[in-house]
Amino acid sequence: MEYKDTLLMPKTKFPMRGGLPNKEPQIQEKWREQDLYNKLLAKNEGKPHFILHDGPPYANGNLHMGHALNKILKDFIVRYKTMQGFYTPYVPGWDTHGLPIEQALTKKGVKRKEMSTAEFRKMCEAFAMEQIENQKADFRRLGVNGDFENPYITLKPEYEAAQIRVFGEMADRGLIYKGKKPVYWSPSSESSLAEAEIEYHDKQSASIYVAFDIKDTKGVVDEDAKFIIWTTTPWTLPANVAISVHPELTYVQMNVEGTKYIVAEALVDEVAEQLGWDKETIVREKEVKGSELEYVEAQHPFIDRVSLVINGEHVTTDAGTGCVHTAPGHGEDDYIVGQKYDLEVISPVDAKGVFTEEAGQFEGMFYDKANKAITELLTEKGALLKLDFITHSYPHDWRTKKPVIFRATPQWFASISKVRQDILDAIDQTKFKVDWGKTRIYNMIRDRGEWVISRQRVWGVPLPVFYAENGDIIMTKETVYHVADLFEEHGSNIWFEREAKDLLPEGFTHPGSPNGIFTKEEDIMDVWFDSGSSHRGVLETRPELSFPADMYLEGSDQYRGWFNSSITTSVATRNVSPYKMLLSHGFVMDGEGKKMSKSLGNVIVPDTVVKQKGADIARLWVSSVDYLADVRISDEILKQVADVYRKIRNTLRFLLGNINDYNPETDKVAESDLLEVDRYILNRLREFTNSTLQHFDNYDYLDIYQEVQNFINVELSNFYLDYGKDILYIEAQSAHKRRSMQTVLYEILVNMTKLLAPIIPHTADEVWSHIEQETIESVHLTDMPKVEEVDQALLDKWSQFMALRDDVNRALEAARNEKVIGKSLEAKVRIGNSESFDTVEFLKNFNDLNQLFIVSQVEVVDAPAGQAYHFATVEIAKADGEKCERCWNYSDSLGTVGELTNLCPRCQQVVKTLV
Secondary structure, three states, X not given: OOHHHHOOOOOOOOOOOOOHHHHHHHHHHHHHHHXXXXXXXXXXXXXXXXXXXXXXXXXXXXXXXXXXXHHHHHHHHHHHHHHXXXXXXXXXXXXXXXXXXXXXXXXXXXXXXXXXXXXXXXXXXXXXXXXXXXXXXXHHHOOOOOOOOOOEEOOOHHHHHHHHHHHHHHHHOOOEEEEEEEEEEEOOOOEEEOHXXXXXXXXXXXXXXXXXXXXXXXXXXXXXXXXXEEEOOHHHHXXXXXXXXXXXOEEEEEEEOOEEEEEEHHHHHHHHHHHOOOHHHEEEEEEEEHHHHOOOEEEOOOOOOEEEXXXXXXXXXXXXXXXXXXXXXXXXXXXXXXXXXXXXXOOOEOOOOEEOHHHHHXXXXXHHHHHHHHHHHHHHOOOEEEEEEEEEEEEEEOOOOOEOEEEEEXXXXXXXXXXXXXXXXXXXXXXXXXXXXXXXXXXXHHHOOOEEOEEOOOOOOEOOOEEOOOOOEEOOHHHHHHHHHHHHHHOXXXXXXXXXXXXXXXXXXXXXXXXXXXXXXXXXXXXXXXXXXXXXXXXXXXXXXXXXXXXXXXXXXXXXOHHHXXXXXXXXXXXXXXXXXXXXXXXXXXXXXOEOOHHHOOOOOXXXXXXXXXXXXXXXXXXXXXXXXXXXXXXXXXXXXXXXXXXXXXXXXXXXXXXXXXOOOOOXXXXXXXXXXXXXXXXXXXXXXXXXXXXXXXXXXXXXXXXXXXXXXHHHHHHHHHHHHHHHOOOOOOOHHHHHHHHHHHHHHHHHHHHXXXXXXXXXXXXXXXXXXXXXXXXXXOOOOOOOOOOHHHHHHHHHHHHHHHHHHHHHHHHHHOOOOOOHHHEEEEEEOOXXXXXXXXXXXXXXXXXXXXXXXXXXXXXXXXXXXXXXXXXXXXXXXXXXXXXXXXXXOOEEEOOEEEEOHXXXXXXXXXX
16 A cells, blocks of 8 residues: 555546636537526526616627626626526617618628618618627627527517607607707718717817907997907808807907907907907907897808897807807707797708808818818908917717717707606616716716707618608607507518508598698617617516616716616606616726727737637636726736636635545534634635625625635635645544535535636536536526624634734744745744733634644744744744654654554554555
């Protein structure tokens, strides 16, 4: 017999190397064969629901790390809630309409103008469905568990019908109307945009000061005076119909070297500086209130048109002149104040941003190119006082990244003002993980203008509106719901395949169409109306789901997007928020906090991470970041995460190996009979478990990541597992000390596997399959550990001991450096009181100090001659006796058993039972 044959070394088939890229697909295939998703639902059927409603990613292109972050976070929550006993169906969804798909087909060479709208839409649908299948496979590869066989898709007939019914209910409440007012318009997309589709970037613009001659003074100022306006959009001057002044501001008529100008008193010095006037020569001739200037008439500088002076509360003295160029066709404030004065809404720019015939000599020019021509004309007319260029934050189309303009066109609107307070009240009833989330959406709703819901595209859900021969709008409950029924049966393509009369209810008549001729609206709905209707099209229609959802979780950009449109349509039709709680995450940046871009070469995509390292590494990375803010990822960061994964895996492997001969039915030691050190670790496990469950409940995954590492490194690796090798390998198989420890190791293994299951589900299930003592087929079908009370007095006592042990370890390290000892088992520790601690008295409460300190001998004495530390004075000497060949502890009483020599008394006792 050899010594190694007498040792109880760890045994497990669980491999050290994860091999995740190859192994995970096999585990996922096993989940599909098990029908795990439906088994999880069946397990918790009849129990309380927890519904996390999936916000639909756009069905175009490959997944990026933001997609991965989002879906993995959702999967953490759903898996955890399921193991907590909640009924948690998860229905993934996709957003499928909109401009990017049209553009994608155009890039692929599709000739849009050579086919009918219906034919083109069918191609868009086919393309979207193809993209969904690609993204679906990628989400599943990340380990996301959900009903991917039956996702919700916004182009499906039943979804479109639900959306039309939401529109109809809003129309019934008087919340839908058509108007001509300026909206964000993207010349690059040739469509109107909602506020949610706007982002701001720096842009260089012309900055001009322009003089407007006075035509009719109304007896308030001199006839030869001029108003000065300032603008950064010279191209909007052809649409100027007014100059706005604030009624409460004081305005000054100044004589500047013989020319009279009018500006706000508060801005005189700034205007003088900008225009290079000698302030000493400025003569103030008159002061008037803005209210007195109302209805004074100025002359447009290059068009035969009056520019009426009006009062506007929107005028400020932050910049400019206090006299604001007003073009109701190109600005929201301008439009609002223009309504009060019944001003003409002029917008001489077409869908591509090109001036129309109405712009006179500028016809055919792109609006931005016209800036130069207009400033040249102003110079020629003697009206341009200054031209400069500034760089400022300017609205851009969030898809094309190109500047947008305000352009007045006939559009369909959803009224925000009529339901604004109801939405704000609903926000007050909603839970938020962080206060700034609530503040953000609250302020956005509070400050939001009317929602333009029409788009001048073809790939989307048509607006269910008809027109009579006389132009009357037909949008009744009867007609809208009839369209909804048609869409549910045939899909929305029927709108483009049939004539208007064939889309109306049978026998429909209208006094405005005496000849029975009708036309239909050509615009489609904003895609945010599509996805914002998902509470109706999904939560209220899928039998396994419920309304309102417990949670919506998306990127922080969705406060202006899906979060916003969803609560608007839900409150407008159901008077309640569609979500009980909102949670958001930041964007994924590179390792230096820079935005990822192909040009910088810093892009990391989920597919690469999964193929090189595995989905569980990507998932562990998600748990390692503070997702509430922007997060970072790089190869180096992933390498660090992979190192943590290896530590977790190897720890679980050690636990598996050392419970291989343990049967909880027959070998479990009652808690009251456990060794105290084992009870201490059991209580630390409970403390760790309770804390981890609380972090899951609070959606604090970074805290879990850190606590897992701390528990593994500090409690297990640095102490318990290291201390335990002398027991697990050396003691007799059924020795009480060994079974006591195995009882706790088994608890640690089972608890940790369950707690890690939502985060690294493949590895957790692989570990579970190697716990032969457990019979449930998947860890995901088990329940989370329960919160248990901890013995705080015991924890405090052993926490004190661990601090003292740190002092001993310092002394051992010093002795090792001085070559007094090599390995710690070569040491004898003599330990006694420190100046501040009664060590001798304290250590009377502990047994097996040599094992606890992992040395061969320990002597507790009043006054050792060693180094004084905080909790003890420690002296390290060479251990007495010789080394036992079996356990490597030193002993004065080595003996022989059979062929085995140099055995300490303990090993002699064990070996005798084996020979």
